[in-house]
Amino acid sequence: MTLQEIAQAVDGTLTFGGEIRVDEISTDTRKIRGGSLYLALKGERFDGHDFISKAIEAGARAVVSDRPVECSCPVIQVPDTRLALGTLAAYYRQKFSLLTVGVTGSVGKTSTKEMIAAVLAQGFCVHKTQGNFNNDIGLPMTLFGLEPQHTAAVIEMGMSALGEISYLSQLAKPDLAVITNVGVSHLENLGSRENILKAKLEILDGMSPNSKIVLNADNDMLQSVRDSLGERAVWFGIEQKDGFVFAEHIEEDGDKTRFDFVCGGERYPAMVPAVGIHNVYNALAGFTVGMFSGIAPEKIVAAVGEYQNSGLRQSVREYDGIKVIADCYNASPDSMQSALSVIRTISCSGKRYAVLGDMLELGECSGEMHYKVGKLAAKAGLSGLLCYGEEAKQIARGALEAGFDLAESCTSLQEAVNWLHRVLRPGDAVILKASRGMHLESVIESAFEKAGGQ
Structure with missing residues (x-):
């Protein structure tokens, strides 16, 4: 993108160099490469503006700042660099026509994201959230990682307060959404499970009215919105067997879990190379997203069988x-x-x-x-x-x-x-x-x- 294009997207003021192009966006001077745009973020314990000169020395081609900066490279000045990061990411996201799946929930967001990405890789070139880059800084950086070859994206969304997932969803614009469950994580901030449910459902705010949301039928709080969501909701479960897909004949086999997907009257024997019932729920979410994305059930079963946990997760x-x-x-x-x-x-x-x-x-x-x-x-x-x-x-x-x-x-x-x-x-x-x-x-x-x- 050119600096002029970026300045217009974030409603900023550019000092000079409108035709200069930048290759990537960076908020970390330790990771800057030549040709980057350095966006100076301000947090509780740091201020990226203090490192602008270091960013330029490392090869930054231009800077986004919330204050005037005297330097040799172009500067785009904006009122709030954190909001500018999200605005620019949303603008960049719109350059791509691709299937986008948003994932949130109190427990299992990241492992479910990994499962869905593995399933979609059977038919798409998939971009996904790395690690837990799921907040108002991490999600924009995930969107900046989109490249022309990508045909699907799986985007994780986290929160600690009301309004946060609404903002993230409006940046990512999911075509499909998944809520793994509603538990008690962040109860200290939100006060009740009802408020946690409300916060998770904000994922709908960035979606079209006809898009589907994939939900865990065995979660009591999600069941409470069954009537209000109507046909927009697609359900999976183990205890509840009246949804789109359910699992049964679940057996632990050493370090593996064997079970059957049951969908539309058909049975698909499957194995996930991990133990714990939560991994079966992850697989059910992946199966549902895969089916609604045109992946054949046999390919979904194969992907589930090759699933790997990531990072520090089990x-x-x-x-x-x-x-x-x-x-x-x-x-x-x-x-x-x-x-x-x-x-x-x-x-x-x-x-x-x-x-x-x-x-x-x-x-x-x-x-x-x-x-x-x-x-x-x-x-x-x-x-x-x-x-x-x-x-x-x-x-x-x-x-x-x-x-x-x-x-x-x-x-x-x-x-x-x-x-x-x-x-x-x-x-x-x-x-x-x-x-x-x-x-x-x-x-x-x-x-x-x-x-x-x-």
Whole structure:
């Protein structure tokens, strides 16, 4: 894009150089390449305007700023660079005619996004959100990654307050949307599950009135809008079997889960190379999107069978014969329950353990919800439970009061590492689960850094 085109798109004032073209947009001086447009963002703890000279030294061809800047390169001045980022991303998005799928939900956004992308790759050249770039900075940067060869995009949308998904959806303009579930994540900010539901449904704000939204029929809050959404909603489920597709004959098979998709009276045997019922829900969402996007069911089954978890989300590795399931990205009561289901059913020749850390952003309900997780953990067939963090002490209390006397608590990384070294033996399995802010991956690195993972 030329600087003049960009200035017009964001309603900014360009100092000079309207015909100069830029190759990419950058907000990070550490990642700037020659020919970039540097957009100076201001956050709570940083101000990108302080690094404009560094950006120019690194090869930035022009700058977007919210104040006058004296420099040798062109400057586009705007009232708010963060809003300009979104406005420019929306403008750039409109240059592409492609199938766009928006994904949100309290739990499972990223893994469902990965599943949908794998399914759509059977018939499209897919662009997808990398990692969890799902906020008002990450989503625009995802849109800037679109290239002419892309024929589909899977865009993840996160939020912590009302209005945020509405904004993101209006940038991305989804043709299809998926809400995985409505739980209690961000309850501290939103106050009630009803408000969380309202926030998730904002994904409709950027969609045409006739577009479809794919919903989990087994979620009580989503069921509450069945009548109001009418034929616009497409349902999948396991317990509820009256939707577009459901799954049955679900069986854990070692580190795999086998089940049947049932759709339109036809049955499609499938396998996902991961354990836990939540992965079946991810597959159902992927199946539904695939079918509505023209992918043959046999190809969808093949894609599901090749699915891989990403990043810190329930990856399974072995260290000196110990199976370690790392699920360190996020945590809520629902995902904790899923994690306990995984450790209860995963194949291992030895004992099963869990390290469960704090679930953040639960507000006044935090103590009660941690306590309930402890009661669930008491029934998970564990040989030991470590509760990591101040809030997690309530998990230990719940487990102990439910009659499970093998629960311990700690608040330091070294204590957690020492516990793992003390209890684990070859043949054992352990799952580590907590909110991202607890940095449980550091516990794994410290505990197993000397062992080569497989």
